[in-house]
Amino acid sequence: MPSWSNTPKGTMAAAVLTNPGQADPSDCFTYVTDYPKPSLPSEDWVLIRVRAAGLNRAELRARNVEHVSPLEFGMFIDEFHTDAPKVMGEEYVGEVEEAGSSSGFKKGEVVCGWAYGGGKPYDGAYAEYTIAHKKRCWRLPDTAREIPWEVLGAVPMGLWTAYGAIFSAGETKPGSTVLVHGGTSSVGIWAILVAKDKGCTVIATTRQASKVKRLKDAGADHVILEEDIQKSLDEVYRIAPKGVNTVVEIVGINHLKKVSMPALAVHGTCVLMGVLDKGWALPEFDSTYIPITRKLTTYTTMEEDYEPSTRVLAETMEKIRSGVYKPEVFLDKAFHLKDIGKAHQYMEDNKAVGKIVVTV
Known part of the structure; x- marks a missing residue:
């Protein structure tokens, strides 16, 4: 039963x-x-x-x-x-x-x-x-x-998924540079909000030009219109020459090798927690996907700690x-x-x- x-x-x-x-x-x-x-x-x-x-x-x-x-x-x-x-x-x-x-x-x-x-x-x-x-x-x-x-x-759900991914799984420090890959989703918007609230510099991506202003209104310091993967990555490095401290990967696992991991600075962390592109697995995966001195982790809402989430929810209401x-x-x-x-x-x-x- x-x-x-x-x-x-x-x-x-x-x-x-x-x-x-x-x-x-x-x-x-x-x-x-x-x-x-x-x-x-x-x-x-x-x-x-x-x-x-x-x-x-x-x-x-x-x-x-x-x-x-x-x-x-x-x-x-x-x-x-x-x-x-x-x-x-x-x-x-x-x-x-x-x-x-x-x-x-x-x-x-x-x-x-x-x-x-x-x-x-x-x-x-x-x-x-x-x-x-x-x-x-x-x-x-x-x-x-x-x-x-x-x-x-x-x-x-959007709030706690974003907060948990950035500050629990990603161990992001205030003032860090955060790349939100998939910024227009609910989790993406909350990722921008909570990261900015902690003094982080936020780079957000979107594939739709009509949504760029909305991301800036949410507080994103930089918005990349993701029309070409390599050009987008070049733009990340123009903004953050040494790479970003944290990548919040909301679009999907298929973007790890092309976007998320290459965008990281030394000792940076990519938090994989989204499947907007419906990709659940890679046909093949090897350790070269993760550059030396970078980290890859995942985050799901089954991992939340009850007490911190209660506190964060209350703070958010205020x-x-x-x-x-x-x-x-x-x-x-x-x-x-x-x-x-x-x-x-x-x-x-x-x-x-x-x-x-x-x-x-």
Whole structure:
């Protein structure tokens, strides 16, 4: 019996994945108001009234019946399976509706978390309610109530993935030079924001000229329009003659040899944590991909340390309230859950700079 099994109680609204793999994303989903409402699997879990859910590329892959990595299951890796749940959506913000006695939460608290809905173990956040294990749910400060739900929905996963990649996996020091390869993604925008907040010099890349200004508005010191790989690398070295201290590789593993590793300074680190190009593996790999005195590491959200992430989330809420982080920079567009297909199409068309959110 899976650890998340529960007996539904009542019904709720949800966007159900009824026809995966259809060419039009709207044909993949059916919005219903009588989907089974989950209950607590055990006293370690909480039931969340979802207010907003952030979209992630993993959900596009799940909708299209594409590759799912066991690592995406995080703490539930032993329950790995390749099929998508009926209700996707792997991150949320909302309020605790019911808290297990050993969860450490209480009814009414504002929380966020990773619901593992993009091809993950159980039903996710494209619904009025979802469940979360206490280790996958984060309490937000009371002041978060002053921030609109759609803005809060654009924060959790992108923020912590970027912060963890740069400062945990990358061990980046304040004042370093950081290359964000894939800057217009939600993680890319947050990488720019958190790196600049620590006094780093940020170089960001994009393949679309129309998005250059948005990256500069986010705080990137330099934006490279990536039309030719070698010219882009030459531009990196024009800006940072000795190379950069940290590369945040969001585009994919196929760019390690051509871009990420060559761009590093001596003792620099490349953090591989994205597959925007859907490349999960290289046909061949040898140690020459990693130059002498450079490092390659990976980062996934299953590696977060609970206490630092709680602190960073709280600090970020205050920075949003005070105007340090402006919503128009990291939130691209909000849709209603009824229009989840349109939201998926918008993401699939690569129109966004930052996060796409659905409100519930």
